[in-house]
Amino acid sequence: xxxxxxxxxxxxxxxxxxxxxxxxxxxxxxxxxxxxxxxxxxxxxxxxxxxxxxxxxxxxxxxxxxxxxxxxxxxxxxxxxxxxxxxxxxxxxxxxxxxxxxxxxxxxxxxxxxxxxxxxxxxxxxxxxxxxxx
Numbered sequence: 001x002x003x004x005x006x007x008x009x010x011x012x013x014x015x016x017x018x019x020x021x022x023x024x025x026x027x028x029x030x031x032x033x034x035x036x037x038x039x040x041x042x043x044x045x046x047x048x049x050x051x052x053x054x055x056x057x058x059x060x061x062x063x064x065x066x067x068x069x070x071x072x073x074x075x076x077x078x079x080x081x082x083x084x085x086x087x088x089x090x091x092x093x094x095x096x097x098x099x100x101x102x103x104x105x106x107x108x109x110x111x112x113x114x115x116x117x118x119x120x121x122x123x124x125x126x127x128x129x130x131x132x133x134x
Contacts, residue, residue, distance in 0.1 A: 002051075003030035007039040011126055012081075014044040019051035024062050028069050035077050042077060045125045046084035049118060053093060063100050067107040074108065082110045085121035 003026070004017040014034050018027075034040050073079075084104070086097055097114045104112035115121040 001026045001030070001053075003033065005030075005033055005037055007037055007044065009039055011122070012041075012044050013047050013122070013125055014040065015047045015049065017049045017051065019053050022053060024066060027066055031066075031070060032073055035073065040077075042080045044079075045081045047118070047121050047125060048084070048086045050086065050088040050090070050093065050097075052090070053088070060096070060099055063096060064103055064107065067100070067103050071108050083125055084108075084110060084112045085125050086112065086114045087116070087118050087121045088114060089116050 001022045002017070002019040006015045006017075007013070008015060014037075016030065016034065018030055034044075034046075086100070088094055088097055094114055101112045101114060104110060113121075113124060115124065
């Protein structure tokens with residue numbers, strides 16, 4: 001699995017680019033890597049960019065288990081951001097991602113939205129961040 005992390009310090013966004021075949025364990029390892037990044041901070045919003053990500057074996061139950069792992073990590077690192085975006089152009093994968101959106105609010109206590117482009121996701125994140133700061 002490809003897993004790349006970058007932090008946009010100006011806009012306060014942690015960008016996680018992932019692609020290829022994946023597993024629950026690989027996703028957990030990839031998510032946890034952000035907390036070791038030198039620019040990571042608790043107020044960073046998240047944008048996950050999925051490219052040809054193999055979610056074929058990823059079940060709704062696995063999505064819930066991943067959400068529980070994310071919640072635990074976020075709590076352990078005092079994460080404060082209340083918005084996260086997922087970018088995915090694959091319509092088939094988006095069905096599971098819509099399920100993720102609904103579970104994220106229940107399990108993670110934050111708003112998550114799925115977009116087909118990075119520009120849309122970034123606009124939503126930054127726009128909401130500005131409103132939250134006002």
